[in-house]
Amino acid sequence: xxxxxxxxxxxxxxxxxxxxFADANGDGVGDLAGVRERLDYLAELGVDAIWLSPFYTSPMxxxxxxxxxxxxxxxxFGTLADFDALTADAHAKGIRVIVDLVPNHSSDQHPWFKAxxxxxxxxxxxxxDWESIFGGPAWTQVEDGSWYLHLFAPEQPDxxxxxxxxxxxxRDILRFWLDRGVDGxxxxxxxxxxxxxxxxxxxxxxxxxxxxxxxxxxPYFDQDGVHDIYREWRPILDSYPGGRMAVAEAWVSxxxxxxxxxxxxxLHQAFNFEFMMADFHAKSFRSVIEKSLxxxxxxxxxxxxxxxxxxxxxxxTRHGSLARARAATLLMLALPGSAYLYxxxxxxxxxxxxxxxxxxxxxxxxxxxxxxDGCRVPLPWTSSEGLGWRNPWLPIPAEWAALSAEAQHDDxxxxxxxxxxxxxxxxxxxxxxxxxxxxxxxxxxxLVIEREPGLVVVLxxxxxxxxxxxxxxxxxxxxxxxxDGSVPPxxxxxxxx
Numbered sequence: 103x104x105x106x107x108x109x110x111x112x113x114x115x116x117x118x119x120x121x122x123f124a125d126a127n128g129d130g131v132g133d134l135a136g137v138r139e140r141l142d143y144l145a146e147l148g149v150d151a152i153w154l155s156p157f158y159t160s161p162m163x164x165x166x167x168x169x170x171x172x173x174x175x176x177x178x179f180g181t182l183a184d185f186d187a188l189t190a191d192a193h194a195k196g197i198r199v200i201v202d203l204v205p206n207h208s209s210d211q212h213p214w215f216k217a218x219x220x221x222x223x224x225x226x227x228x229x230x231d232w233e234s235i236f237g238g239p240a241w242t243q244v245e246d247g248s249w250y251l252h253l254f255a256p257e258q259p260d261x262x263x264x265x266x267x268x269x270x271x272x273r274d275i276l277r278f279w280l281d282r283g284v285d286g287x288x289x290x291x292x293x294x295x296x297x298x299x300x301x302x303x304x305x306x307x308x309x310x311x312x313x314x315x316x317x318x319x320x321p322y323f324d325q326d327g328v329h330d331i332y333r334e335w336r337p338i339l340d341s342y343p344g345g346r347m348a349v350a351e352a353w354v355s356x357x358x359x360x361x362x363x364x365x366x367x368x369l370h371q372a373f374n375f376e377f378m379m380a381d382f383h384a385k386s387f388r389s390v391i392e393k394s395l396x397x398x399x400x401x402x403x404x405x406x407x408x409x410x411x412x413x414x415x416x417x418x419t420r421h422g423s424l425a426r427a428r429a430a431t432l433l434m435l436a437l438p439g440s441a442y443l444y445x446x447x448x449x450x451x452x453x454x455x456x457x458x459x460x461x462x463x464x465x466x467x468x469x470x471x472x473x474x475d476g477c478r479v480p481l482p483w484t485s486s487e488g489l490g491w492r493n494p495w496l497p498i499p500a501e502w503a504a505l506s507a508e509a510q511h512d513d514x515x516x517x518x519x520x521x522x523x524x525x526x527x528x529x530x531x532x533x534x535x536x537x538x539x540x541x542x543x544x545x546x547x548x549l550v551i552e553r554e555p556g557l558v559v560v561l562x563x564x565x566x567x568x569x570x571x572x573x574x575x576x577x578x579x580x581x582x583x584x585x586d587g588s589v590p591p592x593x594x595x596x597x598x599x
Contacts, residue, residue: 374394
């Protein structure tokens with residue numbers, strides 16, 4: 103069922119945050135068996151692949167992105183046998199499996215760090231001025247007076263990628279999971295493994311160093327040496343059948359820099375975060391789309407589109423309403439390239455903004471007061487008490503009963519069924535994920551895009567209804583149209599001429 107080595111070029115990939123997706127054993131934490139039990143739901147949704155956020159052995163200081171054993175499953179999520187069963191069942195349903203790889207840092211409970219193998223990490227006699235992404239200094243002192251680097255939490259020491267043993271270890275980790283049948287990897291902090299020679303100071307800057315994504319670079323991100331690593335990895339991926347792939351999570355200073363991660367000798371894709379950060383306005387969306395497609399064309403690879411993930415507020419809240427979120431989604435799913443969905447967005451879930459501080463677990467909250475926990479609240483499966491969970495690790499808002507998968511399943515107007523319809527049409531019209539894109543004349547607040555002759559997408563971000571200016575059958579609309587066929591504000595419509 104899994105032919106086509108180029109599947110990733112226009113795939114719809116669904117990110118599963120395992121702790122929050124589905125709980126099979128009733129302990130309040132999602133697990134791999136829970137994902138396996140919900141594969142029919144994902145197949146009905148119509149996704150091509152799932153991406154599993156980390157499920158490896160971990161003390162969970164950063165939601166599993168602090169890995170203690172890269173070749174095993176943490177008991178809270180299950181066992182390797184559970185992973186194998188999940189992969190086999192997913193493949194049987196035509197769903198591929200992508201796993202998260204975390205190569206910039208390990209857990210401080212990793213055997214290497216516990217054994218004092220300092221040459222595999224970054225130690226020095228005195229700290230420089232580098233800052234942690236989570237706030238505060240990026241250095242922690244140990245008993246002998248030396249300091250180790252951690253660009254994230256202190257429990258996440260950075261690995262030393264100048265050490266050939268580190269490089270060899272990760273080549274073997276790739277093969278371990280490829281041998282188990284995974285179809286690809288999402289590379290965490292793909293821009294971070296190589297640091298500038300001599301670890302120079304950043305110097306005095308306004309604001310946090312981590313926000314320096316303009317024309318400047320910091321000496322610990324997007325160094326040219328990262329590309330040597332990916333040139334080592336690509337032949338490994340290519341040596342396995344079935345179109346194994348890798349996608350970079352790379353925060354860099356420009357689309358031109360991002361494009362360098364993608365190519366026939368490096369990675370297959372890089373996340374397009376500019377689209378996620380665009381304002382809900384036709385001008386902002388068009389600017390990002392044009393720039394992204396131009397850069398993708400330079401490297402001969404499709405771009406990716408994403409509106410929500412486990413690190414950013416859900417786009418229902420970010421864009422200000424469910425109507426806008428639905429409209430943005432239909433725009434995204436009609437663009438050439440692949441689309442990445444975040445678990446729960448198909449239910450129209452908002453960001454949870456009122457979690458009690460004592461329940462928050464994000465290390466970014468503990469260090470700088472900013473929390474990503476609000477987008478990690480478990481999904482509501484049923485409308486009955488508990489919403490499909492017993493004592494979930496984060497509380498689920500009671501009002502989400504109306505947003506549960508059960509409540510939305512048979513409602514033709516629900517967000518869940520909008521996603522199902524969009525993905526079904528995307529498969530029926532391959533030009534929606536591929537093909538060419540032509541901009542048609544439109545008012546300032548409106549986008550009109552022709553995706554193939556006769557197939558047109560209209561997005562109205564203005565304050566008044568607009569006539570589409572093109573004729574055609576309505577294939578799908580993010581909200582009801584007016585009686586005269588006009589497109590209301592905050593609405594996207596797909597038309598077939």
